[in-house]
Amino acid sequence: MKLPDKYEARMEALLKEEYQAYIESFNKDRYYGIRINTLKIQPDVFKKITKLKIKEIPWAYNGFYYDKDQQPAKHPYYFAGLYYVQEPSAMTPANFLPIEEGDKVLDLCAAPGGKSTELGAKLNGTGLLISNDISHTRAKALLKNIELSGITNSIITSEPSENLLNHFPEYFDKILVDAPCSGEGMFRKDPNMIKSWENQGVEYYSAIQKDIIIQAGKMLKPNGLMLYSTCTFSPEENEEIIEHLLKEYPEFTIEKLPMVEGFDIGKPEWVDGSEELKKCVRLWPHKIQGEGHFLALLKKQGNSNGIEKEGYKYSAKKKEYIELEEFINENLSIELDYNRIEVIQEKVYYLPKDMPNVKGLRLLRTGWYLGEIKKKRFEPSQAFAMGLTSSEAKSTINFSINQDEVLRYLKGETLQVESSKGWKLVCVDDYPLGWGKINNNVLKNKYYSGWRWM
CATH class of the missing domain: 3.10.450.720 (Nuclear Transport Factor 2; Chain: A,)
Incomplete structure (x- = not known):
C-alpha cells in the first residue's frame, strides 16, 4: 500500500521510534469482528450455538474476532439480528460509554448503526435512543440496522447538529459523538480512505469537529457523560478538539477510560495541551489487534436548570385501533x-414512553x-x-x-x-x-x- 509522502513524514515525526512498527502493520492482515446483540442473545449462549471460529476481543465483552475466510453476514443468525459485523476497534466507543437503563441517549453521527445498535442493546428497551445522521442516504442504512437489531425505543433523525440543539438543549443523559474524520486509522481496512485524506485533509474535518463537539456539549445534561471518538490519528482531530471544548466550556472534565493491554494514552505534547489529555485513549494498529481509534470520555459538571422538554403532542382525537x-x-x-x-x-x-416533541x-x-x-x-x-x-x-x-x-x-x-x-x-x-x-x-x-x- 502506497501512503502519501506527506502523511508518512507527519506520522514519522509524531511516532518517532514507533514509526517503523506502525508502517510494518500495513503488511499484516486486518482483523475482523462481530459484536453480539445482547437484546437477543448473550455472548456465552452464542458461543455454544455458533459454528463460526471466534476468539474474544479483550475490550468488548460481547465482541469476537472471526477468521477472514468466513462470511458471518451470509448466515441466518445475522438475519435474525443476533450480531452485528463490526471492526474490532470500532466497538470501543459504544462499549465504553456507560449507559444505564432509562437514560436518554443521543448518537449524533450514527450511520450505519454499529454504535447505535450497541447503545440500544444497553438500554434494554428502556429510556430513549435518538440516532441521527446528517446524510439522509446513510440514515437509511442506520434505520435498517436499528430494525434488524430489534430496538423498539428509538427515534431516527437526519439533521445537522445545530438543528438538534434547537430542540434538545441540556436534554440527554449520555451522548456519543463518533465524529466524521479523515479516517487515518482505517487506511489498512479501507485504502480508499487515502484519497479522501488527500482531497480534504485533517484541517477540513477539525473545523467540523469543533462545531459538533460544542453543539453536542450543549445538548448534554449537567452531570451527563459524552464520549467523543474518531478513527483517525491526527492531533488536530483528537486532543485539539478536546482541548477546544475544555477552553470554551470549563465545566467539562475528562474522565478515565478502561486501559486494556496495548492501549495508549492521549498526547498533550502534540497540541501543547493540558496534562488531563493523558486520560484520553489511543488505539494503534501496531499495538493491538484492530485498527486506529481515539476516545475521550467527558463529564459535564453543574446543576440542572430544572426545565423539562415539552413532551410529544398526541392526536387530540384518538381512533379505535x-x-x-x-x-x-x-x-x-x-x-x-x-x-x-x-x-x-x-x-x-x-412511540417510546418518553417521546419528546x-x-x-x-x-x-x-x-x-x-x-x-x-x-x-x-x-x-x-x-x-x-x-x-x-x-x-x-x-x-x-x-x-x-x-x-x-x-x-x-x-x-x-x-x-x-x-x-x-x-x-x-x-x-x-x-x-x-x-x-x-x-x-x-x-x-x-x-x-x-x-x-x-
Whole structure:
C-alpha cells in the first residue's frame, strides 16, 4: 500500500521510534469482528450455538474476532439480528460509554448503526435512543440496522447538529459523538480512505469537529457523560478538539477510560495541551489487534436548570385501533399502551414512553413500526417481527439452522408447511426472522423484500 509522502513524514515525526512498527502493520492482515446483540442473545449462549471460529476481543465483552475466510453476514443468525459485523476497534466507543437503563441517549453521527445498535442493546428497551445522521442516504442504512437489531425505543433523525440543539438543549443523559474524520486509522481496512485524506485533509474535518463537539456539549445534561471518538490519528482531530471544548466550556472534565493491554494514552505534547489529555485513549494498529481509534470520555459538571422538554403532542382525537387489537389478541402475548400508538397515513407506530416533541425535525422513524392498516385489516411489519421474541408469539414456524427452508424463506420463496391457518412468526432456532401466513399448509412468505438473501 502506497501512503502519501506527506502523511508518512507527519506520522514519522509524531511516532518517532514507533514509526517503523506502525508502517510494518500495513503488511499484516486486518482483523475482523462481530459484536453480539445482547437484546437477543448473550455472548456465552452464542458461543455454544455458533459454528463460526471466534476468539474474544479483550475490550468488548460481547465482541469476537472471526477468521477472514468466513462470511458471518451470509448466515441466518445475522438475519435474525443476533450480531452485528463490526471492526474490532470500532466497538470501543459504544462499549465504553456507560449507559444505564432509562437514560436518554443521543448518537449524533450514527450511520450505519454499529454504535447505535450497541447503545440500544444497553438500554434494554428502556429510556430513549435518538440516532441521527446528517446524510439522509446513510440514515437509511442506520434505520435498517436499528430494525434488524430489534430496538423498539428509538427515534431516527437526519439533521445537522445545530438543528438538534434547537430542540434538545441540556436534554440527554449520555451522548456519543463518533465524529466524521479523515479516517487515518482505517487506511489498512479501507485504502480508499487515502484519497479522501488527500482531497480534504485533517484541517477540513477539525473545523467540523469543533462545531459538533460544542453543539453536542450543549445538548448534554449537567452531570451527563459524552464520549467523543474518531478513527483517525491526527492531533488536530483528537486532543485539539478536546482541548477546544475544555477552553470554551470549563465545566467539562475528562474522565478515565478502561486501559486494556496495548492501549495508549492521549498526547498533550502534540497540541501543547493540558496534562488531563493523558486520560484520553489511543488505539494503534501496531499495538493491538484492530485498527486506529481515539476516545475521550467527558463529564459535564453543574446543576440542572430544572426545565423539562415539552413532551410529544398526541392526536387530540384518538381512533379505535380495532384491526391492530384483533391481530395482537389473535397472534401475540404482549400488552401495548394504546395511548402510545400513532397512525400516520395508515402506518402504525408504537412511540417510546418518553417521546419528546420532534415537530420540525426530519424523521425516518419514531419508535417501533408495527405495520399498516389495509382495507380494514392489519399487516404486520418486518420491524414488528424483529422486536419480538418467539415466546411472545402464540404460533410460530421454527426452522433449525440446518434446514433448507431457512434460506428459502430468507430468499422470499413460498413454502409447504404443515400448520394451522393464520399468521406465524417465522424463526430460526427460536430467533425471529419475519412473518408468514399459512393457508392450506402453504406459507405465504412475508419476509421484507428489501432484506432478502441475495
